[in-house]
Amino acid sequence: MSASERVPEVGLSPGTAALTDGELAVRGRVRDASNAVLFCETVHEGVTVPCVYKPVAGERPLWDFPDGTLAQREVAAYLVSEATGWGLVPPTVLRDGPYGEGMVQLWIESPAEDEAAEGAEDGDGGGVAEGDAGALLALTEELEPAPGWKAVVQAELENGRTALLVHADDIRLRRLAVLDAVINNADRKGGHLLTAADGRLYGIDHGVTFHTEDKLRTLLWGWAGEPLPEEAVGVLTGLAAELDGPLGQALGGLITAAETQAVRDRVAALLAAGVHPAPGGRWPSIPWPPV
Template identity: 80%
Template sequence: MPASERVPEVGLTPVTEALTHGELTVRGRIREASNAVLYCETVHEGRTLACVYKPVAGERPLWDFPDGTLAQREVAAYLVSEATGWGLVPPTVLREGPYGEGMVQLWIEAAQDGEGDGDGGADGEGAPQLLALTDVGEPAPGWKAVVEAQLEEGRSALLVHADDIRLRRLAVLDAVINNADRKGGHLLPAADGRLYGIDHGVTFHTDDKLRTLLWGWAGEPLPAESVTVLEALYAELSGALGERLRELITEDETEAVRARTGRLLRTGIHPVPSGEWPSIPWPPV
């Protein structure tokens, strides 16, 4: 069934409308990706946007994610992000393109050192560093420990991430969508101070597969803001949001999203590694 029939166009913004209905032109290919990722432009009503197009035809099958497509899960992750109100995933749609149906996502230009307003950063200046390795045994103020990393020549270092509210919101979102691949390279701080997460193709599994570099808050109480957001999300998953997700992921996966959200509310804490699944993605960057 065509994407336009499978996912109702509900609440399109000017950006998602341009991504959905614009004339899509391929400008290049991002070769570092394991699946086909094309850099494109979409033109709609005189507006030109840079975007990423990931055709389903260019996906490599995953034995542990046999249902649906990477593209569908990417769109589902965007819908859940939008429901939180945090806007952590760039605008993402499912549509036909030059190489068939695929995911089209707004291109986010990552801020360089010295750019941005520094909002929420660890040092408050420019585009903040979000991940680091340190030789000391304990993280410095403003940082959270993740794991001890083994380096060359038998040396070890502590992997840390910034104690940043934007990262913390992303950690909550990842727990909801069961993100199995939150690498450092999937974090995009923009010049306007916002932080985006990308590459959500391996999400929404019914089994616990959370694998992330954002374990610094594991076991800590959820912020009051997150509890409020999760309560609203839990309700929406029984309504229109749940119906839209069922068009993209399976019934069981949709129910698992609601179950994970409910579990976060019951425990009131950030999840901890289960020990049944590698907790850190590889490679981490």
């Protein structure tokens, strides 16, 4: 069965037609990525759409994730995001491309990324900006976060100085923190946060997700132990029902049965606890590098 035949329809928005069916052409590569990340354009019915293509052939093996599964996990993260109704992950599909099967995701334009996209189009190696972490993450030498900010961890600086890493007390980030807890995101770095021109926040790079063991590593710990917002409780309740229906079936084509059940278990645990999760202590709670 081809990649295009295995792309689940559940959760796919109408705008994904160009990603799924368009003619994919590589325009450059994204630098500083641990796996092969190519900046591409896909042309469908006369419309050109910029996108990112991550071929499975370009994935580096990981000791704790099965080889050749990162692209499927990225698509699975998109499907879960769409099921929440929050739209936190750019449209993402699994399809064949110039270098074989891979993940194709809509390129999110933001002021911080315009130059990176232009560089990739020129074929000079391109690059990706460090997301929009500057507007959402900060270091402060104060002992407590300022109003509107949440403390994450004390960081060691040069010359023996310390600073407090903080993130914005932003509902968009809080929703993303809930999504990361559901999909068990092991790599929520600052550079994986993108703000589009319309103000929408997106999270990218979801290849190391859905592990059956607790591997949540994130910079969004500021709400740890706080009650989940009423909105999040409603979303999680709906997600639990979706996981027992079409969403669960769609995930079954992308991740293992045990991993799909682990998603159900995490949603149930979040609803039972009623609070944002806290670091478990078994694994490092902060990804490295953090940006």
